[in-house]
Amino acid sequence: xxxxxxxxxxxxxxxxxxxxxRPDCALVGIHTGGVWVMDALAERLEVELPRGVLDISFYRDxxxxxxxxxxxxxxxxxxxxxxxxxxxxxDVLYTGRTVRAAMNxxxxxGRPASxxxxxxxxxxxxxxxxxxxxxxxxxxxxxxxxxxxxxDAAGMLSFIMxxxxx
Amino acid sequence: MNGNLQLNADGSxxxxxxxxxxxxxxxxxxxxxxxxxxxxxxxxxxxxxLLRGKAIFNLFFEPSTRTRTTFEIAAKRLSAxxxxxxxxxxAQSKGETLLDTVANLSAMQADMFVVRHASSGAAHLIxxxxxxxxxxxxxxxxxxxxxxxxLLDMFxxxxxxxxxxxxxxxxxxxxxxxxxxxxxxxxxxxxxxxxVRIVAPRTLLPRDVDHLGVHVHYRMDTGIKDCDVxxxxxxxxxxxxxxxxxxxxxxxxxxxxxxxxxRHARPDAIVMHPGPMNRGVEIDSDVADGKHSVIxxxxxxxxxxxxxxxxxxxxx
Numbered sequence: 001x002x003x004x005x006x007x008x009x010x011x012x013x014x015x016x017x018x019x020x021x022r023p024d025c026a027l028v029g030i031h032t033g034g035v036w037v038m039d040a041l042a043e044r045l046e047v048e049l050p051r052g053v054l055d056i057s058f059y060r061d062x063x064x065x066x067x068x069x070x071x072x073x074x075x076x077x078x079x080x081x082x083x084x085x086x087x088x089x090x091d092v093l094y095t096g097r098t099v100r101a102a103m104n105x106x107x108x109x110g111r112p113a114s115x116x117x118x119x120x121x122x123x124x125x126x127x128x129x130x131x132x133x134x135x136x137x138x139x140x141x142x143x144x145x146x147x148x149x150x151x152d153a154a155g156m157l158s159f160i161m162x163x164x165x166x
Numbered sequence: 167m168n169g170n171l172q173l174n175a176d177g178s179x180x181x182x183x184x185x186x187x188x189x190x191x192x193x194x195x196x197x198x199x200x201x202x203x204x205x206x207x208x209x210x211x212x213x214x215x216l217l218r219g220k221a222i223f224n225l226f227f228e229p230s231t232r233t234r235t236t237f238e239i240a241a242k243r244l245s246a247x248x249x250x251x252x253x254x255x256x257a258q259s260k261g262e263t264l265l266d267t268v269a270n271l272s273a274m275q276a277d278m279f280v281v282r283h284a285s286s287g288a289a290h291l292i293x294x295x296x297x298x299x300x301x302x303x304x305x306x307x308x309x310x311x312x313x314x315x316x317l318l319d320m321f322x323x324x325x326x327x328x329x330x331x332x333x334x335x336x337x338x339x340x341x342x343x344x345x346x347x348x349x350x351x352x353x354x355x356x357x358x359x360x361x362v363r364i365v366a367p368r369t370l371l372p373r374d375v376d377h378l379g380v381h382v383h384y385r386m387d388t389g390i391k392d393c394d395v396x397x398x399x400x401x402x403x404x405x406x407x408x409x410x411x412x413x414x415x416x417x418x419x420x421x422x423x424x425x426x427x428x429r430h431a432r433p434d435a436i437v438m439h440p441g442p443m444n445r446g447v448e449i450d451s452d453v454a455d456g457k458h459s460v461i462x463x464x465x466x467x468x469x470x471x472x473x474x475x476x477x478x479x480x481x482x
Contacts, residue, residue, distance in 0.1 A: 055202060057202070058202070058206070058214035058215070058216050058477075059214065059215060059216075063216055063481055064480075064481075066481075067178070067478075067481025067482055068199065068216075068477055068478055068481040070195065071198070072198065072199050072202040073202060074201055074202045074204065074205040075202070075205050075206075076205065077209075081210075082210075104215070107211075108209055108210065108211035108213070108214075109209050109210055109211075110210050
C-alpha cells in the first residue's frame with residue numbers, strides 16, 4: 001500500500017478548499033491529530049479564519065464501557081458558532097463515531113450554518129453514516145490495521161502504520 | 167481510614183471518601199479533568215451527555231445548602247438524574263438505620279451516593295456496604311474529611327498560582343472543628359507544596375497537630391508572613407462546646423483577616439475561604455470583597471471539580 005507524505009496531502013486539500021472559503025467560515029480541529037492538520041491547512045489557506053479545538057472525551061459513546069479518557073483537554077471555540085460555516089477537521093476517519101461526537105459537541109456551542117468534514121485519511125470501516133467532503137487520501141484498511149499521525153518537535157507530520165500490512 | 171476502599175484493583179477511583187492516601191496521580195487527574203469542565207460552563211449549552219441515564223442520590227443527613235447545590239448542579243451538567251434527600255427530616259427520624267436507608271435507595275437503582283453526615287466515617291460505612299456498581303462521594307463527614315472541598319481549593323490554587331512546588335500556604339483559624347483543613351493539608355502535601363503552615367490559637371488546634379507535617383504558628387503576623395496563599399477557615403460556632411473562645415469580637419481582633427494583617431503576606435497573595443463566611447469574625451469585609459479574594463471563584467470551580475469527580479467515578 002502506498003502512503004503519501006501527509007504534507008503533500010495537506011497541500012492538495014488546501015487547494016481544493018480554497019475556492020470554497022468565505023469570511024464566515026471557521027476551522028475546527030479535533031484533538032489531537034485534527035488540530036495538527038488544521039494548523040497545517042491554515043498556514044496554506046492564505047486567509048485568516050478563526051480556529052477552534054474540540055476534545056470529544058465528554059461525548060464519546062463508549063464512556064460507560066471504558067470510562068473517561070485519561071487525558072481530557074479543554075475544548076476551545078473562541079468565536080460564535082451560531083450561523084457559522086464550520087470546516088471540521090480530523091486526521092483519520094474510521095468508524096465515524098468521533099465525528100458524531102464532535103458534531104454533538106459543536107452544537108452545544110450554537111447552531112452552525114453548515115458543517116463540512118475534512119480528513120487527511122479515510123481508512124474505511126464506517127459504522128455510522130458519515131462521509132467526508134475533503135479527503136487527503138482514501139485507504140482500505142482491515143480492522144487489525146491502524147494508521148495514525150504523529151508530529152515531531154520541528155512540527156513535521158508523518159504517518160505511523162501498525163498491524164497486518166505494516 | 168481505609169484508603170484502599172477508594173481505589174479499584176487497576177488503581178482507578180471507585181469512591182471518593184478522603185484525600186488521605188490518594189496518590190498525586192489521581193489528584194492531578196481530577197484537577198486536569200476539572201479544567202476541561204470549566205470550558206463547558208462558558209458555552210451556550212452548559213451540559214455534557216456523560217452521565218445520561220445515571221441516578222445520583224444526594225444524601226444529606228446534615229444541612230448544607232452550598233455543597234448540596236453545587237453537587238446538584240454538577241450532576242445535572244453531566245446529564246445525570248438527581249434526587250435530593252434531606253434525611254435529617256426523613257426516615258432516620260423514624261428510626262431507620264443508615265444502612266437500611268442506603269439499601270432502600272439502592273433498590274431504587276442508584277448509581278452514586280453523595281453523602282453528608284455529622285458522624286465521621288459515615289461515607290466509609292456506606293462505601294463498604296454498597297453493591298459493586300455503586301459509587302460513594304463523601305460530601306463532608308464529622309470532623310474527618312471534605313475531599314471535594316479540598317480538591318476545589320487545590321484547583322483554585324493551581325488556577326491562580328500555576329504550580330505547588332514553590333508555594334507557601336497558610337491555613338488560618340478553627341482547625342479543631344474543621345474537616346476542610348485536614349483534606350487541604352493532605353492534598354497540599356501530596357501535590358508537593360513545600361511549606362504548609364497552620365495559624366491558630368492553641369485552643370482551636372487539634373491534638374494530633376504534630377502528626378500533620380505542618381508548621382504551627384500562634385500569631386497572625388508571623389504566621390502569614392510572605393505566604394502566597396492564605397486560607398481562612400470558618401469559625402464553627404455551632405460546633406463549639408465550652409469556652410474555647412472569649413468572644414467573636416476578641417477573636418476578630420487577634421485572628422480576623424483584615425487588610426492590615428494581610429500586608430504581611432506576599433503582595434500577590436490570594437485569600438480563600440470555604441464559606442459560609444462570618445464577616446467581622448474570621449474575615450473583614452474589605453478582604454472578603456477585595457482584590458486578593460478568590461472566594462467566589464472557589465464556588466464556581468467547585469462545580470467543575472465535582473463534575474470531574476463524578477465522571478471519573480462513574481467511568482471507573
